[in-house]
Amino acid sequence: xxxxxxxxxxxxxxxxxxxxxxxxxIAERLYLDPWEDLPKRSGFNRKLAEVLxxxxxxxxxxxxxxxxxxxxxxxxxxxxxxxxxxxxxxKIPFIYEMLSHNSETxxxxxYVENMATRSPCLSTAQFLIRRDKLISIYTxxxxxxxxxxxxxxxxxxxxxxxxxNHLNVETWSTIVNAxxxxxxxxxxxxxxxxxxx
Numbered sequence: 001x002x003x004x005x006x007x008x009x010x011x012x013x014x015x016x017x018x019x020x021x022x023x024x025x026i027a028e029r030l031y032l033d034p035w036e037d038l039p040k041r042s043g044f045n046r047k048l049a050e051v052l053x054x055x056x057x058x059x060x061x062x063x064x065x066x067x068x069x070x071x072x073x074x075x076x077x078x079x080x081x082x083x084x085x086x087x088x089x090x091k092i093p094f095i096y097e098m099l100s101h102n103s104e105t106x107x108x109x110x111y112v113e114n115m116a117t118r119s120p121c122l123s124t125a126q127f128l129i130r131r132d133k134l135i136s137i138y139t140x141x142x143x144x145x146x147x148x149x150x151x152x153x154x155x156x157x158x159x160x161x162x163x164x165n166h167l168n169v170e171t172w173s174t175i176v177n178a179x180x181x182x183x184x185x186x187x188x189x190x191x192x193x194x195x196x197x
Contacts, residue, residue, distance in 0.1 A: 004032075005039040005149075006195045012145055012183045013191060024182040028143075031175050038157065039150045041194055045070050049154040052085070056155050057162055059089020084120045087113045092163065095127055099167055103129040121148065125156075127163055133172035136160040143178040146187040152176075 008030070016023025048070040055061055066073070091110045098108040110125040119141060126137045138156055143149060156174055164171045183191055 004030075005041075008181075009145055009183065009191050010195050012181065013188065013195070016182065019182070021185045022182040023185070023188075024180050025178075026180065028178045028181040029175065030178070031173060032153070033173065038153055041150065043190075044150050045073075048073070049151050052151055053155045053158040055085045056088050056159060057092070059086050059092075061085045084112055084122050087111075087120070088122075088125060088159070092159075095163055096166055099127060099129055099163075103167075122152070125159070127160075129167070129169055130172070133170045134160060134164040134167065135172050135175070136163075137175045137177070140176060140178040141180070143176070143181045145181055145183050146191055147184075 008028075012023050012025050016025055018024075048066065051065050051069040055065070088110055095108050095110065098105050106126075106128065108127045112120045112122050112124065121140055121142045121144075122138060123141045124137075124139045126139075128135045128137070136156060136159070138152075140152075143152070153174075153176075156176070160171050160174055
């Protein structure tokens with residue numbers, strides 16, 4: 001995914017609307033094969049990605065485990081993770097039930113609840129089975145393209161694969177819709193180095 005990821009970052013860098021301390025793209029959509037299209041960039045902490053994925057699948061939030069995986073991470077980065085991990089993990093059995101009962105349903109949707117002090121970045125996760133394959137559609141209220149996207153895609157990949165395995169179907173594609181996809185001004189220098197700008 002490096003060329004598309006770099007293109008996405010470059011688009012935000014060059015054409016993004018300046019809002020507060022970000023450069024923002026409105027109503028962006030990303031299609032990907034999560035097994036092949038995970039961004040590869042320096043600074044990605046695989047252990048942190050695995051912790052976030054595990055907590056999401058199990059419906060728990062353990063800040064100490066996150067700190068252990070990423071001791072230098074800014075804690076404010078994880079304010080919304082509490083809502084997302086608990087809300088999603090507890091609703092996975094509902095998704096199994098909906099899709100097992102009616103594989104053509106359009107109602108296998110997780111609405112991510114606000115259990116923290118701010119709205120979670122992920123709004124919904126919808127799962128469809130078509131041609132015996134799972135399509136996962138994630139809708140983001142707000143998506144940090146530099147710090148969030150690589151970790152979110154890792155979690156989305158694992159969640160989709162987990163559901164597909166339980167239902168004995170293959171994964172087909174993952175689609176992410178973002179109302180606000182943005183980069184922070186504080187990250188611009190790193191992003192410019194990464195894309196060779």
